[in-house]
Amino acid sequence: MQESRKEYFVEMVLKHKAIIYKICNLYASEHDREDLEQEIIYQMWKSFAGFKGESKFQTWMYRISLNTALLSLRSKKVRHSTLTEKEIEIPHEAPDILETNIQELYRHISKLDKIDKGIIFLYLEKCSYEEIAGMMGMSEKNVSVRIVRIKEKLRNMFNVKNS
Amino acid sequence: MEKDELMDLWEKGNKDLVEKQKMDKDMIYNYLNSKATTASRYFQYNIIFFWFIQLINIILLSMNFTGYSNNPTMLWTLAGLLFFSVFTMLYGIRIYMRYQDIQKLNNKLSVIIEKKLKFFRTSHEYWLILITFSTWILSFSLGVLIDNDGGKYPINNKLMFTAISMGMLLFIYLTQKYGTMIQIKTMKATLMDLQQGLMGETRSLEKHKKRFKWLGILMTVLLILFALYGLIRFLNFN
Numbered sequence: 001m002q003e004s005r006k007e008y009f010v011e012m013v014l015k016h017k018a019i020i021y022k023i024c025n026l027y028a029s030e031h032d033r034e035d036l037e038q039e040i041i042y043q044m045w046k047s048f049a050g051f052k053g054e055s056k057f058q059t060w061m062y063r064i065s066l067n068t069a070l071l072s073l074r075s076k077k078v079r080h081s082t083l084t085e086k087e088i089e090i091p092h093e094a095p096d097i098l099e100t101n102i103q104e105l106y107r108h109i110s111k112l113d114k115i116d117k118g119i120i121f122l123y124l125e126k127c128s129y130e131e132i133a134g135m136m137g138m139s140e141k142n143v144s145v146r147i148v149r150i151k152e153k154l155r156n157m158f159n160v161k162n163s
Numbered sequence: 164m165e166k167d168e169l170m171d172l173w174e175k176g177n178k179d180l181v182e183k184q185k186m187d188k189d190m191i192y193n194y195l196n197s198k199a200t201t202a203s204r205y206f207q208y209n210i211i212f213f214w215f216i217q218l219i220n221i222i223l224l225s226m227n228f229t230g231y232s233n234n235p236t237m238l239w240t241l242a243g244l245l246f247f248s249v250f251t252m253l254y255g256i257r258i259y260m261r262y263q264d265i266q267k268l269n270n271k272l273s274v275i276i277e278k279k280l281k282f283f284r285t286s287h288e289y290w291l292i293l294i295t296f297s298t299w300i301l302s303f304s305l306g307v308l309i310d311n312d313g314g315k316y317p318i319n320n321k322l323m324f325t326a327i328s329m330g331m332l333l334f335i336y337l338t339q340k341y342g343t344m345i346q347i348k349t350m351k352a353t354l355m356d357l358q359q360g361l362m363g364e365t366r367s368l369e370k371h372k373k374r375f376k377w378l379g380i381l382m383t384v385l386l387i388l389f390a391l392y393g394l395i396r397f398l399n400f401n
Contacts, residue, residue: 010191018181025180037186041194043268050269060269067268067275070353102176105169115356118272124173137273138357151169 009048012057013041019061019125026109026117027069036069043068062127063135066118108157112150119143120150209342210259213294216301217252221245223304230311237307237316244300251293258290276354283347295336299328334389338382 013020020040028036044064051060109117115136122132129147133140224245231237265282268275307316318324 006195010188010195013191014186014188017184017186018177021181021184021186022177038194041191045195047267047269050267064268067270067272070272071268071275071279071350098172098176099179101172102180105172105176113356115353124170126170135271136357137271151167154169 005048006045009045013044013061016058016061019058020065022125023065023069023121025106026121027072027114036072039072040065040068059127059131059135062122062125066121066135070114070118104158105154108154111157112153116146116150119146120154123147123150206262207259210255210262210290213297214252214255216294216297217248217255220248220297220300220304221252223301223308224248227304227307227311230308231314231316233314234316237314241307244304247293248297248300251297254290254293258286261286273354273357276350276357280347280350280354283343283350287343291336291339294339295332298335299332302331303328334385338386341379341382 020037023040024033024036044061047064051057109120112120119132119136122135127135129140129143132138132143136143138146224241227241228238231241261282265275265279270278310316
């Protein structure tokens with residue numbers, strides 16, 4: 001029973017591994033990325049007993065992964081500052097505009113406050129305001145106000161860079 | 164939700180990134196078998212360490228019962244301390260379980276932080292007081308065992324004894340408290356950021372962290388000085 005549950009868990013994590021990957025890129029430096037990845041998966045497995053399937057596995061995964069990244073006690077290792085170009089794992093075989101832009105976006109998001117980082121991440125992942133509010137424990141109004149503010153900030157960062 | 168340019172960039176830009184991700188079944192199984200994080204391990208070790216201190220206290224206090232069997236005042240004191248040690252030992256089990264409970268992340272971020280803060284303000288605070296006294300009990304029970312003067316425990320300078328004991332209690336409490344101070348401050352700041360919709364709490368905390376670092380260095384230096392002083396006195400005494 002335990003083994004089949006474990007197998008199901010591993011399958012689901014593999015299916016949605018992109019979530020972990022993106023969060024680690026946002027919250028950890030190159031050296032700590034694997035540590036955070038490990039911590040997220042470990043915490044998810046610990047919390048898996050409480051997953052009753054009322055919410056989608058993906059939504060549940062967003063919740064646990066973000067909570068782990070935000071509450072990680074390895075404060076020295078979890079970054080709240082800027083990621084350098086080298087620190088973001090971007091494939092370098094064929095550099096193009098899209099690649100440069102996503103690199104820029106990651107770098108700008110990493111400059112944000114850790115809560116804002118989480119909110120904009122969920123927004124970009126197409127979570128609804130209701131879902132974001134539910135995960136963070138904020139009001140929907142607060143979420144919408146903050147998203148407008150963060151998007152404005154990101155646009156400004158892009159504009160400054162381009163000008 | 165309306166699709167915007169940032170969302171579009173995020174979706175398209177991440178496609179390549181995700182495909183390159185190196186994560187397979189074996190890696191996940193390895194992670195599942197790994198141990199808890201450094202911070203939670205530290206707290207677990209702390210509880211286990213002080214649990215053993217209680218065990219030593221119980222043994223030492225029980226040994227003293229025979230040595231002071233004709234001294235009713237000492238017997239009552241020892242009985243009180245023994246009761247305290249057993250209580251602390253049981254409380255250690257409770258706090259270990261409570262700690263496991265607050266480690267679960269299956270909830271809203273704000274709820275998790277509130278639960279953790281409540282734990283650090285109540286259960287953990289009681290634990291700090293209990294382990295502070297139990298460290299003093301360890302030193303006291305060792306003292307009464309060594310200095311047993313035919314069933315009597317002579318205190319030559321009561322004022323000095325009280326002052327040293329008070330200083331010791333305060334020092335142990337503050338050292339333990341310091342260990343969780345930054346963690347509590349960080350959680351408070353994050354919670355305030357979430358609740359008020361204001362940013363900057365977590366940022367202003369960074370400045371405080373530097374001060375705490377200096378406080379930590381100062382306490383370590385003091386601890387080393389105390390240890391050296393004790394060692395020199397011990398060597399001179401022998």
